[in-house]
Amino acid sequence: xxxxxxxxxxxxxxxxxxxxxxxxxxxxxxxxxxxxxxxxxxxxxxxxxxxxxxxxxxxxxxxxxxxxxxxxxxxxxxxxxxxxxxxxxxxxxxxxxxxxxxxxxxxxxxxxxxxxxxxxxxxxxxxxxxxxxxxxxxxxxxxxxxxxxxxxxxxxxxxxxxxxxxxxxxxxxxxxxxxxxxxxxxxxxxxxxxxxxxxxxxxxxxxxxxxxxxxxxxxxxxxxxxxxxxxxxxxxxxxxxxxxxxxxxxxxxxxxxxxxxxxxxxxxxxxxxxxxxxxxxxxxxxxxxxxxxxxxxxxxxxxxxxxxxxxxxxxxxxxxxxxxxxxxxxxxxxxxxxxxxxxxxxxxxxxxxxxxxxxxxxxxxxxxxxxxxxxxxxxxxxxxxxxxxxxxxxxxxxxxxxxxxxxxxxxxxxxxxxxxxx
Numbered sequence: 018x019x020x021x022x023x024x025x026x027x028x029x030x031x032x033x034x035x036x037x038x039x040x041x042x043x044x045x046x047x048x049x050x051x052x053x054x055x056x057x058x059x060x061x062x063x064x065x066x067x068x069x070x071x072x073x074x075x076x077x078x079x080x081x082x083x084x085x086x087x088x089x090x091x092x093x094x095x096x097x098x099x100x101x102x103x104x105x106x107x108x109x110x111x112x113x114x115x116x117x118x119x120x121x122x123x124x125x126x127x128x129x130x131x132x133x134x135x136x137x138x139x140x141x142x143x144x145x146x147x148x149x150x151x152x153x154x155x156x157x158x159x160x161x162x163x164x165x166x167x168x169x170x171x172x173x174x175x176x177x178x179x180x181x182x183x184x185x186x187x188x189x190x191x192x193x194x195x196x197x198x199x200x201x202x203x204x205x206x207x208x209x210x211x212x213x214x215x216x217x218x219x220x221x222x223x224x225x226x227x228x229x230x231x232x233x234x235x236x237x238x239x240x241x242x243x244x245x246x247x248x249x250x251x252x253x254x255x256x257x258x259x260x261x262x263x264x265x266x267x268x269x270x271x272x273x274x275x276x277x278x279x280x281x282x283x284x285x286x287x288x289x290x291x292x293x294x295x296x297x298x299x300x301x302x303x304x305x306x307x308x309x310x311x312x313x314x315x316x317x318x319x320x321x322x323x324x325x326x327x328x329x330x331x332x333x334x335x336x337x338x339x340x341x342x343x344x345x346x347x348x349x350x351x352x353x354x355x356x357x358x359x360x361x362x363x364x365x366x367x368x369x370x371x372x373x374x375x376x377x378x379x380x381x382x383x384x385x386x387x388x389x390x391x392x393x394x395x396x397x398x399x400x401x402x403x404x405x406x407x408x409x410x411x412x413x414x415x416x417x418x419x420x421x422x423x424x425x426x427x428x429x430x431x432x433x434x435x436x437x438x439x
Contacts (some may be wrong), residue, residue: 022048022130022157023045023046023159024037024160025047025161027164029049029057030056030057030060032164033051033162034124035082038127039059040162042126047128048158051072053133055117056265057116060112062113062275062326062330064113064266068106069106069107070107072073072103076427090116096112097109103217132147135147136148137165137173140173145161149391166334167335168286176337177338178337181247187283187371189367189370190281190370191281191299191330193296193325194276195276195279195282195303195306197274197321199320199321201321204316205267205314206233215243216230217243217245218264229380236269238267238268242264244262244263248263248313251312256313257282263276264276276306279299281295281300308345332368
């Protein structure tokens with residue numbers, strides 16, 4: 018393997034795959050470094066992709082490589098059609114095994130070199146230090162793109178950051194992905210028809226609820242934040258379930274229910290003991306979730322645990338300090354930036370460390386500013402504002418667009434780029 022590249026992308030999750038392929042398509046020699054044995058990150062746990070469409074108009078606002086991935090999967094029968102969702106705009110189900118194949122093909126066709134089982138432990142302006150079972154090596158790159166889960170490369174190279182929210186440094190809670198089989202969707206749907214306010218965690222107008230219920234009769238998937246009244250009763254009975262809703266997605270054709278229902282507080286992926294305990298607690302909470310399903314949730318009395326995601330899903334870690342920090346007004350208005358490089362669409366949902374429910378905000382799509390990615394490719398948000406852009410489909414955009422920009426091909430520092438001309 019060569020030891021010099023134009024672009025080194027660190028982190029082989031879905032954002033890193035988009036970043037690497039975009040840079041390579043632009044003519045750069047690209048290396049993608051990933052510490053795990055596979056690419057795709059937690060998206061390989063079976064999560065649907067949310068927010069491609071604006072919820073009020075149905076307008077497609079996300080294109081490029083993210084849409085290309087979905088369309089490739091759809092052609093192979095490995096992704097559903099897009100379905101309407103009254104909160105996230107749209108949802109599409111993805112086969113996680115086929116996603117791994119499509120991502121590998123994407124990178125191979127673009128000419129990206131991949132290095133798995135490799136952990137970046139140090140970083141400078143134009144190089145990274147990589148540890149593997151073979152030992153330690155230094156790899157040079159004219160541009161380093163940080164697509165790690167917590168801005169590791171930025172921090173290793175000296176970037177300033179804020180952890181969690183001010184002033185107590187608490188982060189949003191984390192959740193394990195767990196999928197359950199043998200769901201009786203017919204029984205579940207009948208409950209929702211009789212109790213339409215129990216489908217989602219936020220109020221929906223009656224016409225929207227009716228549209229959603231009609232779609233749920235035939236749709237290949239439905240997003241849930243459901244059963245708050247039932248869960249209240251279960252808690253009164255003494256069940257130690259830690260959330261106020263059952264959060265996840267039901268896949269009727271497969272008779273499967275995918276949940277992000279565990280609730281683990283205080284996760285710090287940069288502390289190995291804390292991270293280890295968080296993984297353990299996230300999995301152990303599944304025992305209580307099974308009790309809830311078997312004893313209370315319509316259509317789930319025979320549910321059985323099928324799979325877990327690759328690792329616990331962490332909603333918040335570091336906030337890297339960049340030239341511009343996106344704030345709540347930018348997400349809710351949204352702000353129009355002259356140096357916008359991509360559009361994204363997802364509502365604001367806060368998985369608060371203070372209680373078991375959700376807090377939400379609604380907005381149109383956001384335009385990502387280039388100035389917010391000027392520190393080694395990271396797009397920063399303050400704690401309360403990361404609620405919208407943490408979603409994995411949303412993370413594709415800051416990976417894909419900056420890595421396809423002209424300064425990547427020139428390997429010019431971002432601050433020197435003539436943004437308006439770009």
